[in-house]
Structures are given as C-alpha cells and as structure tokens.
Amino acid sequence: MNLTGLGVVFAGGAGVPALRGALASGVPPAAVPYGREGVPALAVPAAALAGNPLLAPARRADRFCKLAMAAALEAWEGCPADPARVGIILATAFGPHATVFRFVNDMLDFGDAKASPTIFSQSVHAAAASMIASAAKIRGPVLNLADLALPFEEALALAGCWLEEGRCDAVLAGAADELSDVLAHVVRRFWGDRFVPGEGAAFFRLERTGGARLALGCEVAPGAALRLVNEGGLGADVPVECDAAGAEAPPGALTPFWGSTRLGAAFYLAAAEVMRRDGRLLPGGAPLTDGRIEVLSACGLRRRVIALGE
Amino acid sequence: MRERIAITGLGVVSAAGADAASSLATLRAAARPAWVPCPVADLPVAMPMFAAAGGFPAIDRTFHLAREAALQALRDAGLEAPPRGFRLGVCLGTTVACQLNDIDFYRAYRTCGQPALGAAERFAAGGLSERVARELGAEGPVLTVVNACSSGSDALGVAISWLRCGLCDAVVAGGADELSAIPASGFFALGVTSPEPCRPFDRDRQGLNLGEGAGMLVLERASSAGRRGRPVSLVAAGFGAAADGYHLTAPHPEGLGLELAVRAALADAGIGPEAIDFVNAHGTATRENDRIEGGVLARVFGPQARVVSTKGHTGHTLGAAGGIEAVFTALALREGWAPASVGFENRDEAIPFAPLTAAAPVLRDYALSTSLAFGGNNAAVVLGRQGVSS
Numbered sequence A: 001m002n003l004t005g006l007g008v009v010f011a012g013g014a015g016v017p018a019l020r021g022a023l024a025s026g027v028p029p030a031a032v033p034y035g036r037e038g039v040p041a042l043a044v045p046a047a048a049l050a051g052n053p054l055l056a057p058a059r060r061a062d063r064f065c066k067l068a069m070a071a072a073l074e075a076w077e078g079c080p081a082d083p084a085r086v087g088i089i090l091a092t093a094f095g096p097h098a099t100v101f102r103f104v105n106d107m108l109d110f111g112d113a114k115a116s117p118t119i120f121s122q123s124v125h126a127a128a129a130s131m132i133a134s135a136a137k138i139r140g141p142v143l144n145l146a147d148l149a150l151p152f153e154e155a156l157a158l159a160g161c162w163l164e165e166g167r168c169d170a171v172l173a174g175a176a177d178e179l180s181d182v183l184a185h186v187v188r189r190f191w192g193d194r195f196v197p198g199e200g201a202a203f204f205r206l207e208r209t210g211g212a213r214l215a216l217g218c219e220v221a222p223g224a225a226l227r228l229v230n231e232g233g234l235g236a237d238v239p240v241e242c243d244a245a246g247a248e249a250p251p252g253a254l255t256p257f258w259g260s261t262r263l264g265a266a267f268y269l270a271a272a273e274v275m276r277r278d279g280r281l282l283p284g285g286a287p288l289t290d291g292r293i294e295v296l297s298a299c300g301l302r303r304r305v306i307a308l309g310e
Numbered sequence B: 001m002r003e004r005i006a007i008t009g010l011g012v013v014s015a016a017g018a019d020a021a022s023s024l025a026t027l028r029a030a031a032r033p034a035w036v037p038c039p040v041a042d043l044p045v046a047m048p049m050f051a052a053a054g055g056f057p058a059i060d061r062t063f064h065l066a067r068e069a070a071l072q073a074l075r076d077a078g079l080e081a082p083p084r085g086f087r088l089g090v091c092l093g094t095t096v097a098c099q100l101n102d103i104d105f106y107r108a109y110r111t112c113g114q115p116a117l118g119a120a121e122r123f124a125a126g127g128l129s130e131r132v133a134r135e136l137g138a139e140g141p142v143l144t145v146v147n148a149c150s151s152g153s154d155a156l157g158v159a160i161s162w163l164r165c166g167l168c169d170a171v172v173a174g175g176a177d178e179l180s181a182i183p184a185s186g187f188f189a190l191g192v193t194s195p196e197p198c199r200p201f202d203r204d205r206q207g208l209n210l211g212e213g214a215g216m217l218v219l220e221r222a223s224s225a226g227r228r229g230r231p232v233s234l235v236a237a238g239f240g241a242a243a244d245g246y247h248l249t250a251p252h253p254e255g256l257g258l259e260l261a262v263r264a265a266l267a268d269a270g271i272g273p274e275a276i277d278f279v280n281a282h283g284t285a286t287r288e289n290d291r292i293e294g295g296v297l298a299r300v301f302g303p304q305a306r307v308v309s310t311k312g313h314t315g316h317t318l319g320a321a322g323g324i325e326a327v328f329t330a331l332a333l334r335e336g337w338a339p340a341s342v343g344f345e346n347r348d349e350a351i352p353f354a355p356l357t358a359a360a361p362v363l364r365d366y367a368l369s370t371s372l373a374f375g376g377n378n379a380a381v382v383l384g385r386q387g388v389s390s
Helices: A016-025 A046-050 A053-058 A063-076 A097-110 A117-123 A127-136 A151-165 A181-191 A264-278 B020-029 B061-077 B103-112 B118-124 B128-136 B148-164 B181-190 B222-227 B256-269 B287-301 B318-335
Strands: A002-010 A032-034 A039-041 A086-092 A142-146 A170-177 A200-207 A212-217 A224-229 A246-248 A293-299 A302-308 B005-013 B048-050 B088-093 B142-145 B170-177 B213-221 B234-243 B276-280 B366-373 B377-385
Touching: A002 A016, A002 A063, A002 A264, A016 A264, A039 A181, A046 A063, A053 A063, A053 A127, A063 A086, A063 A097, A063 A127, A063 A170, A063 A200, A086 A127, A086 A151, A097 A117, A097 A181, A097 B103, A097 B181, A117 A127, A117 B181, A127 A142, A127 A170, A142 A151, A142 B234, A151 A170, A151 A200, A151 A212, A151 A264, A151 A302, A151 B142, A151 B148, A170 A264, A181 B103, A181 B118, A200 A264, A224 A264, A264 A293, A264 A302, B005 B020, B005 B061, B005 B148, B005 B222, B005 B318, B020 B318, B061 B088, B061 B128, B061 B170, B061 B213, B088 B128, B088 B148, B088 B318, B103 B118, B128 B142, B128 B170, B142 B148, B148 B170, B148 B213, B148 B234, B148 B318, B148 B366, B148 B377, B170 B318, B213 B222, B213 B318, B234 B256, B234 B318, B256 B287, B256 B366, B256 B377, B276 B287, B276 B318, B287 B366, B318 B366, B318 B377
Parallel strands: A086 A142, A086 A170, A224 A246, A224 A293, B088 B142, B088 B170, B276 B366
Antiparallel strands: A002 A200, A002 A212, A032 A039, A142 B142, A170 A200, A212 A302, A293 A302, B005 B213, B005 B234, B170 B213, B234 B377, B366 B377
C-alpha cells in the first residue's frame, strides 16, 4: 500500500505545517499543568480545535471526535477515490473516555434513569469515525479498534488487507486519544513523573498507488535511511533492539513532541512522512538520503516495523 | 480462485445456553429463556434483561465470557494445543470491555481523589482480544473491534481479511459483552428499551432488551484445516460492511448502509440473493431498526424473505451480538433448520414480511447474519454449509 495523505493534531497545533514547524525548531511543545491535579501534560491547545475550519461539521462534537476529525479530514483532502469505495479505521487506546465519565457524572448526579442520551451517544467509541464518515460522505467500511498494545500498527495492517482484497480503493487509517483528569491521575499514580502524557491524532490516507510505499513487518532490514524508535508510550513499550545497520535516531527522541501515548507509532510515522516529503532530517535539517524510513515499536513480545518509502 | 475460509469451531454463551448444545435445544424449543429485571441500574421500570447461563464472576465478566466461548470454539476446532508455529489470530468485538468505566472507581475518584486502582489495573492489563490472546498463547495478529453493536460481525470480517491476506492460519473471532449499568442507563435514556420481553418485527414491539454473552468462531484457511485433517462442513463465504454516514444513533431512513453492506457481502461470497436460505437479522425490536431493516431485506431478498431474529432468546448483547448470531446461524446451517423468532405474534404492515414463527428446514446452502450499530455502521456475514462450491 502507499501513503498518499497525512493529517495530524498534537500539542504543537493542528496540521502538517504545525508538525513540520515544531520538528524543525527542535523545541518540543511545553508541557502544561493539566486537570485538577495539575499533572504536566502535552494537551492540544484550544485554538488548534476552535479555529479549525475542518471541524465546521463537528460544532457539537466532543473533544475526542474533534481530535480525530481534524487529522482525518486533513488526510482526506484531495482524495480522488469514490467515497463509496473508501474505508476508515480508527485506532485508540482509551477512546472517548472523558465523555464516558461525563455520562457517569450524569448517572451519579441525577440517577441512572436521568442521564443524557446525547452524551451517551457520543460516548461510544464508534462516534468519531461515524462523524468523519458523515463529513466526508464516506460509505465504505468503518472500523474502530481499541487495544493497548500496537493498535495503530494493527490498523495499518488491516488497511493493507482491505486494499489488497479490493474491499476499498482508499483507506483513512489513523489513531486518536485524548487526555482527561482521570487519565492524568492514573498516569501519575502508576508512574509518577516518568511520563508526560499527551493527546492528539494522526491519520494517513492509504491507496494502492501514488505517494510513498508503506509496508509492515516484524523485523528491521539493513540499509534504512533513517530508523525511528517509538519509545516512551505510557509503560507499554519495551526497549527495541536493532540488529541491522542503518541511521538511527536515539530511541524515543521525538516522543517529547507529542507526549506519551499508546499510539506513539502514529506520530512517529507522521514525522517520518514529513521528513520524507522534505528530504531532510528533523530536527536538524541534514539532508535525508533516499531510501526507507523505519518506525519501530515493541510491546511485550510483539514487535512491529513500519517501513515508509522504498 | 480465493481459498475458502472454513469454520472449524464454534463456542457460545448467552441466556439461550452455556454452550452450543444447550443453545440449540433452546432455539429448537422456541422457548424464551428466563429473564431478570434490570440488575445493573436503578431504573423506574422493570426492564427485562437476559443474563448469560452458567456462572461467571461479576469482576472482569466480559473477559470470562469471552474466554469461555473462545475455549469452547478452540476445543471444537481441535486447537486446544495449536501445533508449533501455528499462527492463531484473535479478533473480538466488545462495547463494555473497551472502556475504563468502573462506576465505583469513578465515584471514589470524584469523592476523595484517591480511588483504589484495581479497576485501572484491570483495564491496563490490555484490550479484550489482547487478554484472550495471552490466555490462549496466540501468536498471530490481535485486534479488539469497538464498533458498538456490529462489533462481533465486524470482527468476523477482520478475521476473513487476515486469512485471505495470509496474516495467520486461523482466527478466534466473535464478540463478548456483559450487562452493565452504562449501556442500560444509556439505552433507557434513548427511549429504545422495552418494559416487556422484546418482540422483534412484531407490530406491537416496544423496544430492545439488553443481554450478555459471547459467541466465537474459529475461522481457518481451508488448507490449514486440511493439513490438520479437519473436515470442512461450514464456511465463512463473504463479508460486507458499509457506513450510513447519516446519524450517530439512528439508522439511515432508507437503510442505505445496510443495503450496501448486504450486497457487498453477497458479492464477496460470489452469490446472488436467491442463494440465501434465511437471514438472521439484527432485529432488535426497536420501532426504527426493525422497520428499516425489514425494508432493506425485502428489497434485496424479496417479500418472501425468510428472516429470523434470535434476540428474543438472548436480548441484545451489543458487541457480542454479531458473534452469537453468527454461531446460531452456523449451527442452523449445520443442523438443517432455521430457528423461530421468539416474541413475534402480530404482523406489522410496515414490514413486508413476517419472520419465521416456527423452526423451518434449511433448503439452500447459505445464510446471512446482519448487524447495525450506533454510528451508522452496518455489517453482513454470509455463512455456508458443506456442499457449497468454492
């Protein structure tokens, strides 16, 4: 499969230019005190969502939906495929959990019989992808998946299947997660200040031709132009051992740009695509030789390598 | 020619029975299983709910339901101990088990700010499929589908894709969900629950009942089944999914996405509507679902469509429904009779057909199972029985 479109929203802002700018500057966004406990976190700034024209159809949507939509609709822009032949795969670890807790607030405050149906309908994991489908008039298969280990990588693998089977002509595959008071609290209780939790979304338009080739495997291969190692993912990852030659950035080097999430590979792949498009290593700006960029992730005994470009 | 996807194992737990044999007996008797007034939320009406047969713990209940059905299916497939190097994937659908939604945990967080972390630790142990995969020692791909009420069917679609693309040799696929206060409160708030046992496709239907359970199929490349010496008597012939792109909770008024999904599943199976013997419909017994689904099924299969909803036996088991209903469909094909729709009494003139009211012989080799979901997701799975051409 080939990567033909990219969209991203993260603590540095919304859109590929924001990611490019942050990486080029070499200065990660500053962590801010988050939630009622003031846990340092990389939250998406309100302005990135409030002024985003892509979110016009999502005025009443919750934050999780807006994060996913902002990235997905950016990646969707200019897609030539028939929307009836386009699929969506949204991977998450925690889903719209802040909305779930808003619903539970209703149950606790007003009783089980008087909770808000509107909040309930937004609390299901399927809501965000549904709103993306509505906004883009996509009629193909829409799949939401939620796991804590490598969910984005599984989403990419499935997108490849859909294209190979002829089920779709294009797939919007991506990942989204949001911060919440509860998540920040749990991160602090589990790991103290070891991680700075983050939030955001990254989406990729995948087609059979055009753009850059994208492949998934379990092993690195010699000769990569650049190897990015996704580490720092809220305790999910294990050190990735690289036993093949290739230019390698320090493990986890880019994680401070988006913060610790279980979806780090999606942001690393977004960064890799920006570097591939620009032909330069970011941060730094050194020329990037033609060739494959690998994104490595590992969780437990499972390891995935995303290879971008030839 | 594409390799066939064999169904080599079935496992199921629901109010209809604690395994395939007891479920078959319930379906054959066309008897409504015992139900209980809503045990998980404080609601002003005695909303009937269908608890799973067999004893399952309250804590981590969805995982235990899933584990039981998966083990049943693997035993049925002769895969309790997969051979070395066998790539077993796990793809399960759920709604409740994907959320950190423990109300006691959250109440304590709100109240004192320092809740016991047991619920968070259980959540951090992994997604439903990840946990089941660890339990089974599965070495293939792992993915938890959270497509609301079509999750179980969509999980079967993922499994079919994985197998066709050679990502694994076999997959435990289906869905699991437990009765929970949040969906109980949410569906009540939406006004789609029934104060009486549900009556799918009936003129006087008042809404859905929630249920719980798990339904799993072992799907396997036919070549893999052959190498293991397993006869192939059932196949997963095709899958289709499509989005309404219309509304978060209401289906498209004309059932656009469902019709696309059904036609895609038939095309994927390489068959026409005339090859389908019966449809195990989503059939939740809400006013809108049954009217719209009935219209679509009549458009695709004609007013003579043979349709059943098994939710009168199980309640609406949400993320488990697609898995449980696929198992029931496979059992019906294997046994040679389609079950009756429990709860149906009076024909609704807005629906072009009446569902089956008694068990009926299966005369053709294929059946269809449909699922509709929040968010406008629609899924359809075509299952076939021995004798189908590849």
